[in-house]
Amino acid sequence: MEHVRIGMIGGSGLYQMPELTNVEEVHVDTPFGSPSDSFVIGTLENERVAFLPRHGRGHRLTPTEVPFRANIYAMKLLGVERILSASAVGSLQERYAPLDMVIPDQFFDRTRGRVRESTFFGEGIVAHVSFAHPVCGALGDVLEYHWDDKPAGGEVGARSRDLLRNTGSRYGL
Numbered sequence: 640m641e642h643v644r645i646g647m648i649g650g651s652g653l654y655q656m657p658e659l660t661n662v663e664e665v666h667v668d669t670p671f672g673s674p675s676d677s678f679v680i681g682t683l684e685n686e687r688v689a690f691l692p693r694h695g696r697g698h699r700l701t702p703t704e705v706p707f708r709a710n711i712y713a714m715k716l717l718g719v720e721r722i723l724s725a726s727a728v729g730s731l732q733e734r735y736a737p738l739d740m741v742i743p744d745q746f747f748d749r750t751r752g753r754v755r756e757s758t759f760f761g762e763g764i765v766a767h768v769s770f771a772h773p774v775c776g777a778l779g780d781v782l783e784y785h786w787d788d789k790p791a792g793g794e795v796g797a798r799s800r801d802l803l804r805n806t807g808s809r810y811g812l
Contacts, residue, residue: 642718643680643689648710650726656690659683667713671759672706674713689717693724708759721778740786742779744772 647656659681666677676695680687691710694700714722735741760766 643687644718644720645686645688646714646717646719646722647688647690648722648724649690649692650694650724656681656683659688659690665689665717667716669709669712669716671708671712674709675700675705678713678717680717689714689719708756712759721775723778723782740782742774742782744774744776744779746770746773 649656656679659679660683662679662681664677665680667674674691676692679690681690682688691714693705693710694702700706711722730741760768
C-alpha cells in the first residue's frame with residue numbers, strides 16, 4: 640500500500656477534489672469495518688494526499704452512521720501523519736459566515752448514543768490518552784500562514800476557537 644503523509648476528509652459539500660492529479664482509488668479494510676468510501680490518492684501541489692469523503696460519495700451516510708474509527712484507522716494504515724478535515728457547520732457567533740475558515744484548538748463533544756464507539760480501546764486494550772491538546776498546532780500554523788490563499792467567497796477566519804459538537808441538528812448547551 641502506498642505511503643501517504645497527508646489525509647483530507649471532506650465534509651458536506653466536499654466530495655471530491657478536482658485539483659488532484661495522478662489519481663488512484665484505494666479500498667482499505669480495518670478492524671473497525673470499512674471506511675466511509677474508497678480513498679482517492681493523488682498529487683496536490685507535489686504532495687501525495689489521501690482524500691476521503693466523510694459521508695461517502697453521494698452523501699449516503701448520516702452523521703451518526705459515519706464510521707469515524709474506520710476512517711481514522713485507515714488513514715493510519717496509509718501512513719497519514721496529518722489530517723485536514725473540512726466541515727460545514729454553523730456558528731453561534733454572527734461574525735462567522737458560510738465559507739469563513741475557523742481553526743479550532745479545542746473540542747467539546749456533547750454527542751450521545753455512540754459511547755461504545757467513542758474509543759479505539761477496550762475489550763482488553765487499555766490506554767490512557769490525553770486530550771489536552773487535540774489539535775496539531777503546527778498544522779494550524781500552516782493553515783493560518785496560507786489564509787490569504789482562501790477559497791473565493793470566504794473570509795479570513797479565526798484561530799484558537801472551541802468546537803462544540805451536539806447530537807442532532809441543533810445549537811445550545
